[in-house]
Amino acid sequence: MNRYNIKQMIQVSNLSKSFDTIHAVNNISFSIRKGEVFGLLGPNGAGKSTIINLMSTILKSDEGEILINENDIKQNSTICKQLIGVVPQEISLYDEFSAVDNLIFWGSLYKVPAKILKQRIKNILKLIGLYDRKDDLIKTYSGGMKRRINIAAALLHNPEILFMDEPTVGVDPQSRNKIFEIIETLNQQGITIVYTTHYMEEVERLCKRIAIMDAGKIVAQGTQTELQKQSNVKEAVQITFQLISEVQLEQLQSQLQIKINQSEQKIIIECDVNKDLSNIISICNKSNLRIKDIKLKKANLEAIFLSLTGKQLRD
Amino acid sequence: MILTIFKKDLKLFFADRKGVLLTFLMPILLITLFAFAFGGIGGGSSKAEPIKLLVSDLDNSSDSKSVIASLQALRELTLIPKEVIEATNLVHKGKNVGVLILKKGFQDSISAGNNLPMELKYDAAREIEMGMLQSVLMQSLMSTVGQKSIKAKMNTYFDTNFSGMPQEMKEKIFNNMDAIKGGMNTSAENNMGLKMTSIVKESTKIGNLGLIQAVAGTAIMMLLFSIAAIGGGLLDEKESGTLKRLFYSPLKPTDILFGKMGAALVLAILQLVVMFVFSWLVFGLPIFKDFTSLVLMILATAFAVSSFGIFLVAIAKTRQQLQGLSTIVILTMSAIGGSMIPLFVMPAIMQKIAVVSVNYWGIQGFYDIFWRSLPLIEILPKMGILVAIGLVMTLISVLLFKRNVLKLMHN
Ligand SMILES: Nc1ncnc2c1ncn2[C@@H]1O[C@H](COP(=O)(O)OP(=O)(O)OP(=O)(O)O)[C@@H](O)[C@H]1O
Ligand SMILES: [Mg+2]
Numbered sequence: 044m045n046r047y048n049i050k051q052m053i054q055v056s057n058l059s060k061s062f063d064t065i066h067a068v069n070n071i072s073f074s075i076r077k078g079e080v081f082g083l084l085g086p087n088g089a090g091k092s093t094i095i096n097l098m099s100t101i102l103k104s105d106e107g108e109i110l111i112n113e114n115d116i117k118q119n120s121t122i123c124k125q126l127i128g129v130v131p132q133e134i135s136l137y138d139e140f141s142a143v144d145n146l147i148f149w150g151s152l153y154k155v156p157a158k159i160l161k162q163r164i165k166n167i168l169k170l171i172g173l174y175d176r177k178d179d180l181i182k183t184y185s186g187g188m189k190r191r192i193n194i195a196a197a198l199l200h201n202p203e204i205l206f207m208d209e210p211t212v213g214v215d216p217q218s219r220n221k222i223f224e225i226i227e228t229l230n231q232q233g234i235t236i237v238y239t240t241h242y243m244e245e246v247e248r249l250c251k252r253i254a255i256m257d258a259g260k261i262v263a264q265g266t267q268t269e270l271q272k273q274s275n276v277k278e279a280v281q282i283t284f285q286l287i288s289e290v291q292l293e294q295l296q297s298q299l300q301i302k303i304n305q306s307e308q309k310i311i312i313e314c315d316v317n318k319d320l321s322n323i324i325s326i327c328n329k330s331n332l333r334i335k336d337i338k339l340k341k342a343n344l345e346a347i348f349l350s351l352t353g354k355q356l357r358d
Numbered sequence: 359m360i361l362t363i364f365k366k367d368l369k370l371f372f373a374d375r376k377g378v379l380l381t382f383l384m385p386i387l388l389i390t391l392f393a394f395a396f397g398g399i400g401g402g403s404s405k406a407e408p409i410k411l412l413v414s415d416l417d418n419s420s421d422s423k424s425v426i427a428s429l430q431a432l433r434e435l436t437l438i439p440k441e442v443i444e445a446t447n448l449v450h451k452g453k454n455v456g457v458l459i460l461k462k463g464f465q466d467s468i469s470a471g472n473n474l475p476m477e478l479k480y481d482a483a484r485e486i487e488m489g490m491l492q493s494v495l496m497q498s499l500m501s502t503v504g505q506k507s508i509k510a511k512m513n514t515y516f517d518t519n520f521s522g523m524p525q526e527m528k529e530k531i532f533n534n535m536d537a538i539k540g541g542m543n544t545s546a547e548n549n550m551g552l553k554m555t556s557i558v559k560e561s562t563k564i565g566n567l568g569l570i571q572a573v574a575g576t577a578i579m580m581l582l583f584s585i586a587a588i589g590g591g592l593l594d595e596k597e598s599g600t601l602k603r604l605f606y607s608p609l610k611p612t613d614i615l616f617g618k619m620g621a622a623l624v625l626a627i628l629q630l631v632v633m634f635v636f637s638w639l640v641f642g643l644p645i646f647k648d649f650t651s652l653v654l655m656i657l658a659t660a661f662a663v664s665s666f667g668i669f670l671v672a673i674a675k676t677r678q679q680l681q682g683l684s685t686i687v688i689l690t691m692s693a694i695g696g697s698m699i700p701l702f703v704m705p706a707i708m709q710k711i712a713v714v715s716v717n718y719w720g721i722q723g724f725y726d727i728f729w730r731s732l733p734l735i736e737i738l739p740k741m742g743i744l745v746a747i748g749l750v751m752t753l754i755s756v757l758l759f760k761r762n763v764l765k766l767m768h769n
Contacts, residue, residue: 101605124608131606135599137366139373151362152607196603 050077051110052204052235053098058107060093067093069259070107075237075252077203080230082250083239084344086354089256091239092132095208098237099129111204125153128202132209134189135196138182142173142192145181150199160199167195171225187218194225204235211245223248243344255348262351267344274347279313280320282327283336291330298326308335316341359609363617364624371588371625381587381629385580386636392572393641408436409491409706412445412457417475419465421503426460428502434494446479452722452730455487456480458495468503471511477553483567483729484702492554499552567729571700573637574724577630578663578717579688579697584629585622585667586684592618593677615759619668619752626660643728651727651734658744659720665751666716672758691715719743 053075060068068090075081083091096102098109100120109116111123136145143164150160168174171191181189194210207226211219226249230236238249246253247267254264263273287295287308299312299322312323316339327334340346349355372378413429415422430437440448445457461475468474478495480488509532516523592614595601604614634652637643645652670687674680692698694708695717701709712718723740726732 099606101602121608124606127606129603129606131599131603133599135603137370137600138598139370144369148362148366149603149607152359152604152609154359154608197606 051075052077052079052112053081053237054108054110054113055094055098056108058094058097058109059105060097060102061105066259068097068104071259071261072107073254073261073264075235077235078230078233079252080226080236080238080250082246082253083237083256084241084243084246084253084348085239085256086241088258089241090259091256092208095129095206095237095239099127099206100124125200126203128197128200128205130194130197130205130207130210132212134193136181136189136192139180141178141180142168142184142195143177145192146196146199149196153200155200163199163201164195167198170228171195172221185218187214187221190214190218190222191225194222198229202234204237205229206237208239209241210238211240211242243348247344253344255344255351257352257354263347270344270347271342274342274350276342276346276350277313277340278316278342279311279340280316280323281309281311281338281340282323282334283309284327285333285335287332291332295326295330295332298330299323311340359613360617360620363604363609363613364620367588367591367618367621368624370591371621377584377587381580381584381625382632385576385629385633388576388580389572389633389637390640392576393569393637395568395572408432408434409487409494410436410438410454411491412440412448412454413437414440414442414445414457414459416442416459416461417464421465421468421506422460425464425499425502429458429495429498432494432498434490449479449481450730451732451736452481452483452725454481455484455491468507469510471507471514474503474507474552477555479555481730483725487702495552567700569637569641569643570725570728571696571721573633573643574721575692575697575700575717577633577724578659578695578720579692580633581626581629581660581663582667582688582692582716583684585626585664586670586680586688588622588625589618589668589671590674590677590680592671593674593680597677611760612756615668615672615756618671619664619755622664622667623660626664627656630656630660648727648731648734651737654734654741655720655723655727655737658741658748659723661748662716662720662744662751665748665755669751669755669758672755672762692717694718696721716744716747719747 051074053073055074056072058068058071059066071090071094073081083094085091093102097104098111098116100116100123103117111126114122114126116123137148140148146164146167147160150164151157155163164177165174168177171194173188173191173195176184176188181192184192190210190212194207197205210226211222214222223245226236226238236249238246240246252264252266253270254261255270256262263270265273285308287310292310295310312319314320314323320339324334324337345355411429413426415426426437426439429435438454440457442457442459445454445459448454449457457479459477459479461477463475478492480491482488512531513528516528592601595604601614605611634643634645634656638645667684670684671680674683692715695701695712695715696704697717701712701718701721704712719740723737723744726737726740
């Protein structure tokens with residue numbers, strides 16, 4: 044398929060928003076295609092929630108333009124609101140109501156006819172695995188269960204786009220996995236998803252394309268491979284031998300046809316880890332080199348973020 | 359959309375059992391307490407401002423005029439001449455404490471030494487003022503017409519029994535009388551013949567002023583508190599994040615406010631109904647006496663009070679702020695408006711200040727129904743003021759809310 048035919052669901056250009064002296068969002072542009080899971084990765088205070096608030100029309104930008112399915116959000120905010128579902132960072136539900144009552148309320152704000160709404164609530168509760176607990180008050184739910192209802196409340200009007208602002212904060216691994224499954228299911232149904240987090244594993248698992256944010260700016264964006272290229276982070280294998288002589292080293296270097304950095308018994312080989320590792324090991328074996336330790340240096344988002352910003356993603 | 363929010367807010371209110379209990383049980387307890395406390399109202403005194411007494415001089419003689427002049431000279435009284443009918447009407451409406459009527463034949467009766475044809479029509483709801491008025495009137499009338507009347511009487515007596523008694527001797531006796539005047543007051547008072555007529559009391563026959571004060575006073579004060587609490591839910595929603603979530607949806611921001619107001623209004627009505635029904639069942643308050651007026655008064659009061667409560671919410675930024683603000687404002691308004699201490703025992707200056715409070719208009723309206731037994735048409739102005747207060751407060755709240763919507767979400 045010609046990539047230029049792919050529909051752009053969200054187009055953000057030159058977006059800026061300041062609070063007093065803080066440039067929370069500083070001249071940001073990106074676009075998101077229909078059906079994509081787009082990750083916004085950044086540390087605390089990077090401006091992720093501010094972007095979500097701007098895109099969901101509840102904050103007014105200082106500058107720039109946001110198009111949702113080609114509708115300008117400033118001119119057609121009602122149309123845009125119907126297209127968007129928002130899962131806020133905080134659990135925003137009525138504690139004193141049951142799950143079902145919460146969902147009925149949130150759904151009726153979008154004028155979903157009662158009968159259809161009821162059916163949808165049933166389906167969604169089954170999807171998130173809480174149908175059995177539907178009549179329990181939210182205040183009796185665990186943190187992970189509340190998170191799931193928090194997601195469900197954003198889906199009742201069948202939005203085409205889902206904004207998820209750190210939907211797994213404070214969630215145990217089991218619930219987190221359940222939430223990932225939910226997101227994957229929703230994406231398979233064709234919903235475009237914008238996902239913010241400061242967990243790189245989440246983005247790696249869920250998102251096709253990623254924007255890395257820091258201090259109100261997008262430092263880099265693209266697929267993981269594209270990001271890796273931009274960041275100059277190379278994958279490498281570090282092998283420590285029990286004993287290696289100068290001659291053996293030269294032999295190895297010529298056989299692998301790869302540049303080798305050496306210090307004492309250690310060598311670091313820049314390579315495509317997935318493709319080249321087994322080859323390297325077998326050559327070492329043939330040369331009778333006894334390996335003491337192997338470390339992989341993957342070009343993951345953690346490393347890419349570090350290389351791009353000089354900062355750790357989390358303290 | 360407003361309806362959805364409205365239903366949610368009512369549901370939120372009833373989900374909070376403690377709040378519900380407080381809203382309905384607390385006023386009932388207070389009404390009971392106050393009803394007993396005010397049961398034997400009376401005693402206590404208040405001076406300072408002169409009492410405004412209406413006066414109608416039907417005799418229009420030199421004696422009646424001099425009586426009026428001497429009353430006018432008293433520091434405790436301010437006399438306002440009025441036609442009898444108009445004056446009676448004013449007293450009936452609670453505008454003035456009473457009217458002193460000097461009837462035809464006043465002067466003749468003085469010369470004849472007969473009982474004087476005068477009448478004081480008064481509003482028994484203002485017992486304290488009446489007590490003062492009565493003693494002031496008696497003392498004053500005694501020293502002017504009382505002496506004259508007694509001398510006239512004795513003159514006649516001397517003339518019939520001791521005919522031929524020299525005028526000189528009579529003068530001497532009368533002069534001695536003046537010297538011991540203090541001792542004569544009490545016995546002479548009975549001959550004064552000031553007829554006292556309670557206008558209001560007689561026409562209603564309810565007689566339990568304390569109960570009406572207890573119900574009306576308590577109702578409005580408690581109403582203000584519970585509305586401020588209900589409206590405060592808006593600030594809770596801000597803190598819990600649900601307010602922000604409301605803004606994600608396509609509803610208008612003002613829908614949120616109007617929904618809340620609607621819920622507050624309905625609860626205010628409900629609370630008033632519960633209080634009146636309770637007072638009817640337990641204390642026998644005749645709520646069906648003028649049912650239409652009562653219903654309209656309940657609606658007007660509920661509207662004024664609920665929008666006032668929402669106004670408090672609109673100016674507060676946090677729950678704590680609202681708590682402090684509403685406590686101060688509501689207690690102050692209730693105190694000056696007569697919710698805690700009946701207005702009629704307060705000094706006149708306080709009674710004037712009272713008009714700035716919502717409580718005043720509500721309480722006076724209920725007085726009009728149950729105590730003064732005024733027809734609906736006479737109570738309408740008070741209802742109008744309540745509705746006007748409600749409209750102004752609503753308008754201010756809407757403007758404030760619109761201006762603060764963004765702040766509401768992000769701070
Ligand atoms: N209402 C506001 N008033 C003032 N400053 C704000 C406001 N909202 C956000 N900011 C500031 O803007 C910056 C970006 O905040 P934002 O909430 O968008 O970060 P984030 O990436 O979502 O962080 P986190 O991972 O902690 O949720 C921060 O410095 C924050 O302090
Ligand atoms: Mg955030």
